[in-house]
Amino acid sequence: MSLLLRWLGVAIYRLGLHRPLIWLNRRTPRVLAYHACDEIESEFTAGLNINTPPTTLAAQLDFLASCYRVVPLDALERGNYPERAVVITFDDGFRSVRENAFPQLVARRFPATVYVVAATMANDHLVWVNELNWFFRRHESRANRLASAQFGLPNGTSAAALMRFAQADASPEQIETLLQRLGEACGVDRHELARAARMHLTRDDTADMAQHRITFGNHTATHANLARCSEDRLRQELAAASGLDVPALQPSLAYPFGRFTDRTRSVALALGHKTIMHIGGANRPLDVSRVARTPVSTESPAELFAQMEVVQPIKQLLTRVLGRHPYGYTGDIHGDV
Numbered sequence: 001m002s003l004l005l006r007w008l009g010v011a012i013y014r015l016g017l018h019r020p021l022i023w024l025n026r027r028t029p030r031v032l033a034y035h036a037c038d039e040i041e042s043e044f045t046a047g048l049n050i051n052t053p054p055t056t057l058a059a060q061l062d063f064l065a066s067c068y069r070v071v072p073l074d075a076l077e078r079g080n081y082p083e084r085a086v087v088i089t090f091d092d093g094f095r096s097v098r099e100n101a102f103p104q105l106v107a108r109r110f111p112a113t114v115y116v117v118a119a120t121m122a123n124d125h126l127v128w129v130n131e132l133n134w135f136f137r138r139h140e141s142r143a144n145r146l147a148s149a150q151f152g153l154p155n156g157t158s159a160a161a162l163m164r165f166a167q168a169d170a171s172p173e174q175i176e177t178l179l180q181r182l183g184e185a186c187g188v189d190r191h192e193l194a195r196a197a198r199m200h201l202t203r204d205d206t207a208d209m210a211q212h213r214i215t216f217g218n219h220t221a222t223h224a225n226l227a228r229c230s231e232d233r234l235r236q237e238l239a240a241a242s243g244l245d246v247p248a249l250q251p252s253l254a255y256p257f258g259r260f261t262d263r264t265r266s267v268a269l270a271l272g273h274k275t276i277m278h279i280g281g282a283n284r285p286l287d288v289s290r291v292a293r294t295p296v297s298t299e300s301p302a303e304l305f306a307q308m309e310v311v312q313p314i315k316q317l318l319t320r321v322l323g324r325h326p327y328g329y330t331g332d333i334h335g336d337v
Contacts, residue, residue, distance in 0.1 A: 009306020018305050026083040033293040036094045037101040043137040044130035049297050054100040063301035072111035077274050088112040093201045106212045115219035115254040118240035120200040124191045127223045139186045150178040172224040210248040217252035227259040282313040
């Protein structure tokens with residue numbers, strides 16, 4: 001379904017019919033979810049579909065400049081945004097955003113919001129997904145064996161399947177135990193690995209970026225899957241941003257992996273978050289406590305248009321017609337990895 005809709009959107013773009021469709025959807029604010037912006041993927045990010053190379057980003061930003069109005073995040077909270085509004089966000093607080101995306105945003109005077117992971121800002125911890133990805137690529141056999149045992153999966157389970165399980169089904173405690181065992185078994189000092197990689201923004205980076213219309217939001221303490229957290233762990237993860245010395249910090253939360261429970265949402269709102277970012281869907285109507293975001297990586301402008309104006313809106317419409325949750329979620333755990 002998604003592939004057919006993407007092809008349809010690309011065809012509309014290439015036929016020069018994209019502007020009328022954008023105009024028809026002009027009152028629906030769009031929000032984009034980026035992650036890394038590296039020239040070449042590293043062993044920490046390769047295969048995760050989270051990187052947008054700088055040249056690709058430039059083409060996408062030029063497309064946005066020609067067809068939309070890029071606005072700051074707080075415009076959604078105020079309800080004060082123009083037609084064809086787009087908000088740009090980046091998850092995980094990668095340093096590559098400072099190095100490669102930030103200059104492009106400044107050159108176009110585009111605002112954006114970066115969601116930071118509290119534990120990474122001294123660059124002595126990695127987001128666990130990137131660290132585990134590195135172990136799978138650098139120590140594949142040992143990592144596969146230990147991860148299969150930790151998750152109770154059969155020997156021979158592929159690294160890709162193990163990573164999917166880790167993101168969707170593993171608890172934070174299982175992940176922490178696995179990474180500790182991997183570090184010991186492979187002779188890797190995990191803190192030194194993080195310091196050498198320098199993957200994440202520092203407080204000085206955020207201070208510089210804040211002078212140029214870049215704001216920051218909460219992406220939890222450790223990038224834990226909030227749907228798999230205990231009550232105490234959930235509160236610790238969500239409250240971590242309050243202790244950060246980060247300028248232009250907004251009362252906004254982005255769920256890691258887009259996954260949450262109804263309890264997650266109620267705790268997040270009780271802690272003062274005004275906007276909460278999902279993954280997928282369309283903002284029809286806009287609910288600032290359930291903001292739909294279009295995930296972006298290496299799309300061409302035609303493919304980005306297709307995702308924004310065809311794939312996500314039609315998928316949301318179909319789920320509503322079928323009587324399911326407007327974001328396509330079922331059961332108590334919501335969201336997709």
